[in-house]
Amino acid sequence: MVGKRVENIEEIRAYIKVRTTLNNSVKQIFTELGEVYGSDKVSYETVRRWRQKFLTGTESIKDAAKSGLPVTVSGKTNVSKVKEIIESDGRYTIRDIAKAVGISRVHFILKRILKVRKISARWIPHTLTDDQKKVRIQTAKRLLKMFPNFNQRQFANIVTGDETGVHYFEPVRKVGNKLWLTKHGRRPVVAKRTMSIKNVLYCIFLSCDVLAVQIPVPKGKRVTGRYYRDVVLKKLKKYQKRRPVSGFRHVRLLYDNAPSHTSELVKQFLKSEKVTVLPHPPYSPDLAPCDFFLFPKLKKFLSGRRYKSRQALGSVVSQCLRGYT
Numbered sequence: 001m002v003g004k005r006v007e008n009i010e011e012i013r014a015y016i017k018v019r020t021t022l023n024n025s026v027k028q029i030f031t032e033l034g035e036v037y038g039s040d041k042v043s044y045e046t047v048r049r050w051r052q053k054f055l056t057g058t059e060s061i062k063d064a065a066k067s068g069l070p071v072t073v074s075g076k077t078n079v080s081k082v083k084e085i086i087e088s089d090g091r092y093t094i095r096d097i098a099k100a101v102g103i104s105r106v107h108f109i110l111k112r113i114l115k116v117r118k119i120s121a122r123w124i125p126h127t128l129t130d131d132q133k134k135v136r137i138q139t140a141k142r143l144l145k146m147f148p149n150f151n152q153r154q155f156a157n158i159v160t161g162d163e164t165g166v167h168y169f170e171p172v173r174k175v176g177n178k179l180w181l182t183k184h185g186r187r188p189v190v191a192k193r194t195m196s197i198k199n200v201l202y203c204i205f206l207s208c209d210v211l212a213v214q215i216p217v218p219k220g221k222r223v224t225g226r227y228y229r230d231v232v233l234k235k236l237k238k239y240q241k242r243r244p245v246s247g248f249r250h251v252r253l254l255y256d257n258a259p260s261h262t263s264e265l266v267k268q269f270l271k272s273e274k275v276t277v278l279p280h281p282p283y284s285p286d287l288a289p290c291d292f293f294l295f296p297k298l299k300k301f302l303s304g305r306r307y308k309s310r311q312a313l314g315s316v317v318s319q320c321l322r323g324y325t
Contacts, residue, residue, distance in 0.1 A: 012042055013050055013061035020054040082109050086116065126283035136281040143278065158278070159212055159236065160254040161205030162290040163223050166317055168198045170302040200310055202317065203232045204290065211321050212239050216314055225263025233269060249274040256280055256288050294321075 012033060019029045030047045081101045085092055098106045110116050128136065147154060203223065205213040213236045217223060223232075240248040253270070255261050257280055270277060285291040301320045307313040 008037070009042075010061050012037060016047060016050045017054050017061060020051045026051055078103055078105075079109055079113055082106060083114055086110075086114075090118075128283060132282055136284060139279045139281040146278075154252075155208055157207070157250050158252045158254055159205050159207050160289050161203065161213065161232075161236075162255055162288060162295070163201060163203050163217075163258075163260075164290070164295045164298070165199045165201050166298070166302065166313060168200075168308070168313060169306045170299055170304070200313060203228075204294070204321065205232070205236055206290075206294070206321070212236060214318060214321060216310065223260045225260050225265040228260040228263070229265050229269045233266070237273065252276045252278055254278045254280065254288070256285065256291075257282055 015033065015036075016029055019032065024032075026044070026048045029051065030042075030044050033042055033047065078101055082097055085097050085100055092100075094106050094110070097110075098104050201217040201221075201223065203213065203215040203217065204211075213232065215232055215235060217227075221227065236251075237248040240251055253275060255277075260266070280287065298317065298320055302316065305316070307316065
């Protein structure tokens with residue numbers, strides 16, 4: 001049987017060797033083995049392979065000695081040492097770990113036994129100071145007090161948003177450029193997007209179940225506190241009026257601390273509308289769903305595509321956003 005080690009395999013190989021010496025064919029040997037040992041003991045391919053070995057001068061009926069390190073190399077002691085090293089500092093390379101432990105089978109231990117993988121850290125624009133870390137913890141505790149348990153209605157009222165620039169041409173993402181090549185294969189080339197490529201600034205807000213606002217900022221305009229109040233928030237207010245159960249005053253806004261978001265004009269407007277703004281610690285884009293979830297998916301969707309007009313770009317952006325909400 002293929003893939004199964006039989007007890008008398010060496011006896012079967014000896015039989016194949018003898019019949020090969022007598023110049024019997026593979027078919028004849030396979031048929032005879034089936035009559036003596038049973039049809040499930042050895043496969044036709046195995047008979048053919050060993051007959052070929054004996055014809056080319058192989059004398060031994062035993063398996064060739066396996067190369068490589070003994071199984072003891074990946075024993076509990078070495079596994080514990082490797083685990084201790086990566087827990088103390090995850091930046092060690094395989095070469096560093098192998099040198100420290102004194103073995104070369106580190107990759108097997110990491111992948112097969114410890115089941116770990118090495119990934120790049122998420123990029124953030126600022127390294128938090130100790131005080132900023134404390135604010136982040138305090139903010140997280142405040143949010144936990146506001147939402148001690150999951151409530152679908154409460155979470156449906158959370159509206160999160162931000163601004164992002166969408167270019168008329170998005171180059172193919174770096175991960176999409178990787179190819180398997182031979183040693184002498186030619187490296188592919190990809191055009192890099194220049195700073196002069198046109199782009200459209202979008203203000204996008206969404207809730208957990210629907211895209212609420214998608215506003216392309218007019219050419220030459222900047223998102224100031226006044227624009228944010230008079231255009232973005234008022235359009236969001238108009239949208240929320242369609243939801244009588246949860247009007248604008250029931251909205252809980254979640255966005256970062258950009259100047260346009262925290263300007264006095266915006267604060268006064270939201271206070272007059274009795275809208276709750278959820279706290280957001282400084283320099284923490286990983287806590288804003290738009291930054292770590294929506295916008296990367298949008299740019300990936302647009303990668304490798306080129307558009308000639310704002311209308312064409314806007315249509316695709318809208319299609320993509322509605323697919324993720």
